[in-house]
Amino acid sequence: MSLFRAQGLVKRFGGLLAADHVDLAVEQGEIHALIGPNGAGKSTLVNLISGLLPADAGRIVLDGVDLTPLSAQQRVRHGLARCFQIASVFRSDSVRDNLLLAVQAQAGSSFRCLRRRESERALMDAAQALAERLALTEVLDRPAGVLPHGMQKRLDVALALAARPRLLLLDEPMAGMGPEDSRQMIELIESLRGEMAILLIEHDMDAVFQLAGRISVLVNGRVLTSGDAAHVRGHAEVQSVYLGTEVPA
Numbered sequence: 001m002s003l004f005r006a007q008g009l010v011k012r013f014g015g016l017l018a019a020d021h022v023d024l025a026v027e028q029g030e031i032h033a034l035i036g037p038n039g040a041g042k043s044t045l046v047n048l049i050s051g052l053l054p055a056d057a058g059r060i061v062l063d064g065v066d067l068t069p070l071s072a073q074q075r076v077r078h079g080l081a082r083c084f085q086i087a088s089v090f091r092s093d094s095v096r097d098n099l100l101l102a103v104q105a106q107a108g109s110s111f112r113c114l115r116r117r118e119s120e121r122a123l124m125d126a127a128q129a130l131a132e133r134l135a136l137t138e139v140l141d142r143p144a145g146v147l148p149h150g151m152q153k154r155l156d157v158a159l160a161l162a163a164r165p166r167l168l169l170l171d172e173p174m175a176g177m178g179p180e181d182s183r184q185m186i187e188l189i190e191s192l193r194g195e196m197a198i199l200l201i202e203h204d205m206d207a208v209f210q211l212a213g214r215i216s217v218l219v220n221g222r223v224l225t226s227g228d229a230a231h232v233r234g235h236a237e238v239q240s241v242y243l244g245t246e247v248p249a
């Protein structure tokens with residue numbers, strides 16, 4: 001059984017069918033890329049899955065649990081976390097406070113049995129571990145809003161990881177990054193392989209082909225095809241609809 005399944009997801013914006021009966025499965029531990037031209041409905045799909053937008057029809061199931069009626073926060077508690085195309089950190093709070101808040105939100109109940117001192121220590125340790133993993137230790141005292149773009153994106157990923165997701169949704173994590181930040185982000189995503197499943201929306205096709213075990217191609221709100229890199233590269237319709245026009249060299 002797949003870790004995650006979206007079935008028949010529909011989203012209309014007025015007359016526009018942004019998600020047209022989308023079926024999508026993500027397997028345990030896989031990095032699954034979602035590609036498609038601008039306006040194909042990729043962000044809409046992530047918004048439907050994460051619960052930011054209500055679906056007009058369809059359902060989503062994670063690990064056998066029907067998440068469809070649940071709010072975005074409840075979905076996070078069930079193991080579904082996301083990052084945004086535009087990083088969503090608390091800009092005036094320090095990096096440390098952003099991390100502590102995220103760790104605390106996840107750990108609330110699991111640390112309740114500890115004494116206050118111990119639970120504070122455990123929160124600090126968890127925040128520190130995330131900062132180390134995301135190469136943010138040198139900027140822990142800086143307000144998140146003044147960080148360079150690449151670091152803000154890494155902080156956004158750190159906040160999602162604090163929830164210890166089983167499925168992580170990444171909407172264009174490399175958007176607007178220079179080559180060095182991109183390389184670091186690719187390395188980070190690679191290091192998460194196997195730890196959790198990842199649904200990765202990304203325009204950088206080198207990154208997609210490097211990272212993704214499976215790729216689904218979205219066009220006009222519909223999944224055109226799903227398969228490995230060779231399948232997608234060799235798919236005639238993908239080549240004409242997508243690869244021919246959109247893929248950067």
Ligand code: ADP
Nearest residue numbers: 013016018036037038039040041042043044045
């Ligand atoms: P992608 O992420 O693949 O570029 P989006 O999901 O952002 O595509 O958009 C899919 C389509 O839905 C586009 O035509 C876009 O203009 C439209 N759309 C997205 N969000 C809204 C919204 N909140 N209201 C109206 N139309 C929207």
Ligand code: MG
Nearest residue numbers: 042043044085
């Ligand atoms: Mg988008």
